[in-house]
Each structure stands twice: as structure tokens, then as C-alpha cells.
Amino acid sequence: MTPPLHLSLAGQAVDVLRELVLTGDIPPGTRVNEVELAQRLGISRGPLREAIRHLASEGLLVLAPHRGASVPTSDAADVQALFELRTALECAAAELAASRRTEADVVRLRAVCEESRRAYSAGERFPYRLDLAFHQALLDAARSPRIAEQVRLVQQRVVLLRSGLRDDPPHQHASLDDHDALVTAIAAADPTRASDVMRKHLARVCAQMLTGLA
Amino acid sequence: MTPPLHLSLAGQAVDVLRELVLTGDIPPGTRVNEVELAQRLGISRGPLREAIRHLASEGLLVLAPHRGASVPTSDAADVQALFELRTALECAAAELAASRRTEADVVRLRAVCEESRRAYSAGERFPYRLDLAFHQALLDAARSPRIAEQVRLVQQRVVLLRSGLRDDPPHQHASLDDHDALVTAIAAADPTRASDVMRKHLARVCAQMLTGLA
DNA sequence: GCTCTGTCGACTGTCGACAGTTAACATCGC
DNA sequence: GCGATGTTAACTGTCGACAGTCGACAGAGC
Numbered sequence: 001m002t003p004p005l006h007l008s009l010a011g012q013a014v015d016v017l018r019e020l021v022l023t024g025d026i027p028p029g030t031r032v033n034e035v036e037l038a039q040r041l042g043i044s045r046g047p048l049r050e051a052i053r054h055l056a057s058e059g060l061l062v063l064a065p066h067r068g069a070s071v072p073t074s075d076a077a078d079v080q081a082l083f084e085l086r087t088a089l090e091c092a093a094a095e096l097a098a099s100r101r102t103e104a105d106v107v108r109l110r111a112v113c114e115e116s117r118r119a120y121s122a123g124e125r126f127p128y129r130l131d132l133a134f135h136q137a138l139l140d141a142a143r144s145p146r147i148a149e150q151v152r153l154v155q156q157r158v159v160l161l162r163s164g165l166r167d168d169p170p171h172q173h174a175s176l177d178d179h180d181a182l183v184t185a186i187a188a189a190d191p192t193r194a195s196d197v198m199r200k201h202l203a204r205v206c207a208q209m210l211t212g213l214a
Numbered sequence: 215m216t217p218p219l220h221l222s223l224a225g226q227a228v229d230v231l232r233e234l235v236l237t238g239d240i241p242p243g244t245r246v247n248e249v250e251l252a253q254r255l256g257i258s259r260g261p262l263r264e265a266i267r268h269l270a271s272e273g274l275l276v277l278a279p280h281r282g283a284s285v286p287t288s289d290a291a292d293v294q295a296l297f298e299l300r301t302a303l304e305c306a307a308a309e310l311a312a313s314r315r316t317e318a319d320v321v322r323l324r325a326v327c328e329e330s331r332r333a334y335s336a337g338e339r340f341p342y343r344l345d346l347a348f349h350q351a352l353l354d355a356a357r358s359p360r361i362a363e364q365v366r367l368v369q370q371r372v373v374l375l376r377s378g379l380r381d382d383p384p385h386q387h388a389s390l391d392d393h394d395a396l397v398t399a400i401a402a403a404d405p406t407r408a409s410d411v412m413r414k415h416l417a418r419v420c421a422q423m424l425t426g427l428a
Numbered sequence: 429g430c431t432c433t434g435t436c437g438a439c440t441g442t443c444g445a446c447a448g449t450t451a452a453c454a455t456c457g458c
Numbered sequence: 459g460c461g462a463t464g465t466t467a468a469c470t471g472t473c474g475a476c477a478g479t480c481g482a483c484a485g486a487g488c
């Protein structure tokens with residue numbers, strides 16, 4: 001899927017450590033021991049430190065002077081601030097997608113929506129993967145590399161949030177409707193409506209996440 | 215101004231190196247030699263490497279495997295992508311500011327505008343400092359820490375862009391009008407108009423920057 | 429004369445070890 | 459018994475040195 005050809009050990013460590021954090025293998029609130037993790041990864045502390053700093057710049061770790069790194073724990077204020085950022089980015093992406101989409105983009109978006117509905121009807125517990133695929137397809141249609149990059153980072157933080165949730169609720173039917181409405185607005189080349197639908201969609205997701213918070 | 219109490223050498227190196235890049239002391243396109251710069255800063259390569267990686271995560275340096283770091287050079291496409299991101303963030307900030315501003319925020323924004331006009335009338339060549347102060351005051355009024363943080367990073371990249379410009383044009387009169395219009399919309403608690411004014415303001419700034427590009 | 433190849437130099441990537449600081453524990457005094 | 463203080467251990471921050479890789483230059487072959 002992704003090109004795992006990170007030649008440097010630091011690059012590999014970034015990938016491995018990111019996965020450890022996102023999967024919840026290192027739960028939020030846990031402190032990271034450099035020597036222990038370095039031995040576990042079979043590398044020295046130097047590359048590991050670089051990896052830790054990199055993940056910290058992505059918001060997946062927080063650094064305390066002389067106390068090392070730890071996985072951040074989030075409260076309601078953090079979630080709200082994060083979703084304000086996500087809303088700003090993805091609403092802009094929706095606008096741009098509605099302005100710039102080609103027919104091929106619309107086809108791809110419709111395909112993801114249909115696959116999501118099939119999976120949901122089939123009773124699949126976790127079509128979150130398809131939710132990400134939808135937002136990714138939308139970003140591709142927006143053709144704005146900087147915005148896409150930032151959205152990726154924010155989505156990562158959301159994934160981290162989900163890993164810390166008590167009960168991860170299954171994908172809501174309302175979200176499927178939101179996605180369909182987004183595709184319709186984008187296909188109609190209506191940036192204003194696309195942005196508006198996205199805003200309401202994310203508000204719903206944010207509220208759902210807040211209810212599931214500790 | 216800034217709390218210079220970075221205890222670690224890496225933290226200090228980040229500040230110093232950031233300044234070296236932003237002031238154009240290390241011009242765009244220049245490669246950074248680790249041993250040479252480490253000696254110049256009087257530190258070892260370890261902390262310097264961490265500082266370099268940090269600046270790279272902020273977009274102020276680009277890394278090439280086995281070739282080290284260099285200050286990025288920007289073309290028109292980069293500028294456009296950057297301003298699409300900036301527009302997304304600052305329009306959202308303008309909306310939030312219009313919704314959340316207090317009277318004190320409005321007073322501060324008006325004060326910055328008036329100071330800018332005074333400086334402009336006095337023939338000051340470079341009220342860019344006040345432009346930053348205005349956008350900062352707007353971010354304070356928006357009360358969205360994540361968005362504020364991202365805007366700060368984007369503005370940094372814009373500063374880097376300006377350092378690479380042939381002739382850095384002085385602050386335009388139109389921008390002063392834009393700022394006034396923004397304050398008016400924010401004072402009137404009109405998020406839609408605030409966002410619209412901001413969008414046009416940034417479009418103008420972006421166009422101005424593109425004309426000055428190599 | 430041009431291209432390909434082999435060698436050299438410089439730089440990055442990585443490692444192990446030392447020093448300084450923080451936090452926890454045990455001890456002493458009240 | 460409770461609080462303050464000294465001590466100790468663990469961990470981070472930092473350093474210098476070694477190994478691997480990339481680019482440039484020179485020389486041989488066509």
C-alpha cells in the first residue's frame with residue numbers, strides 16, 4: 001500500500017512508532033522510555049529520538065523537558081479545537097472539490113459511497129476505513145496538496161482520539177446520507193452547498209465523538 | 215517578546231536556525247552543512263539534527279536522503295497551494311472571530327488598524343510587522359488554538375517567501391481598507407461577511423506575491 | 429572528442445558512552 | 459505520625475567517533 005522504502009532507520013522508526021500509537025498499542029497517557037523502545041526496535045537512541053520528535057510535530061506525542069515523550073490524552077476542549085481545525089480544512093476542500101472536480105472524480109466518489117452502503121447494509125461493524133477513503137477521494141478532487149497534507153495530519157489525530165474512546169460507535173446511517181449529499185453538491189459544482197453539507201457532517205461527527213468521550 | 219527559556223540546546227538551535235532562515239541569512243536553495251553549522255552554533259550534531267528535523271516539519275527546510283537539508287525554493291504552484299491553505303484557515307478564523315469576539319477584541323483590532331494607518335501615512339516603508347499584529351489580534355479573537363497554531367506556521371512560510379522575493383512591495387493601501395472592513399464585519403458579528411472579506415484580502419495578497427515572484 | 433568507469437573526498441546516518449537533571453524513596457527531625 | 463530534607467536511581471540531553479552512501483573528478487576506452 002504505502003512505499004515502505006524508508007532507507008533510514010529513523011524513517012522506519014517513525015512508521016513503526018506511528019502504528020504503535022495509532023493502534024492503541026501504546027495507550028494515551030503512557031510515557032515512552034527511549035532506551036527500552038530503542039532496544040525493542042533494535043536501533044540506537046539517536047534515530048529513535050528523531051522519530052519521537054517527528055511524531056511530536058504531528059501531534060501524536062507530547063514532549064516534556066527532561067521527562068520524555070508521552071501519548072497525549074484529550075479532553076472535550078481538545079476535541080472541539082481539533083474539529084474546528086478539521087472543519088476549516090475540509091470545508092475548504094469541499095469547496096475546491098466542487099469547483100475543480102472532473103467526471104472521473106465524481107465517479108470515484110459515487111463508487112466509494114455505494115461501497116459504503118453495501119458494507120453498511122451487510123451489517124459490517126466498521127466501515128470507518130471507507131469513511132477515510134471517501135474523505136481521501138474528496139481531497140483528491142480538491143487538488144490542493146497543502147490542504148490535503150494538513151487534513152491527513154488532523155485525521156491521524158482523530159484516529160488517535162477514537163482509539164481512546166470507551167465504545168467506538170459504528171458508522172452512523174446519517175453519515176452515509178451526508179456523503180451522498182456531498183457528492184451531489186460536488187457533482188452539481190455547488191461549492192457553497194458542498195461546504196455547508198461538510199460543516200454539518202463534521203458537526204455531527206464531533207458531537208458523536210464528544211458523547212463517547214471519558 | 216518570546217520566552218527564550220529553552221533549556222535544551224536543541225530548542226535554542228531551533229530558534230536560532232529559524233531566524234537564520236526567515237531573515238534570509240541562509241537564502242532559499244542553500245544546502246545546510248551539519249558539521250559547519252554545529253561548529254558555528256557551538257553545539258554538537260545531535261541537537262542540531264533534531265532542530266533541523268523540527269524546522270523541516272514546519273516547512274522551513276526540506277530534507278533529501280543522504281543529501282541533508284536545504285531551504286526550499288518556491289514556484290507559483292507552491293505559492294498558490296500555500297495560499298489556498300492560508301485562506302481556508304484564516305477565513306475560518308475570521309468567521310469564529312465574528313462569532314466570539316468581545317468588546318475588548320474589537321478595541322484591540324481597531325487600535326492595530328489605526329496604528330497601521332498612522333504608520334502608512336507617515337511614509338513608513340514596512341508596516342508588515344503591523345500586518346502580522348492585525349492577523350494575530352484576529353486569531354486571539356477567534357479563540358481556536360489549533361487554527362491559530364496552523365496559521366502561525368503558514369505565516370512563517372509566507373515570511374520565507376517574502377525573503378526570496380525580488381522586490382518586496384510595501385504594504386498596499388488596499389490592505390488597510392481590507393483590515394478596516396474585516397474589523398467592521400467582526401464588530402457587527404457577521405461571520406459570513408468577515409469570511410468573504412478575508413477571502414478577497416488574501417486573494418489580493420496572493421496575487422501581489424505572485425507578481426513579485428521570480 | 430565523448431562516454432563510461434573507477435576512485436576519492438565529503439557528508440550524512442548511526443552508535444555507544446558520559447554528564448546533568450528530575451523524581452521517587454528513605455531517613456531524620458518535630 | 460507527619461512533614462521536611464538528603465540520597466539514590468533512572469532517564470533524558472549531549473557529545474565524539476565510526477561506518478555507509480552520494481557526488482565529483484580524473485582517466486581509460488571507443
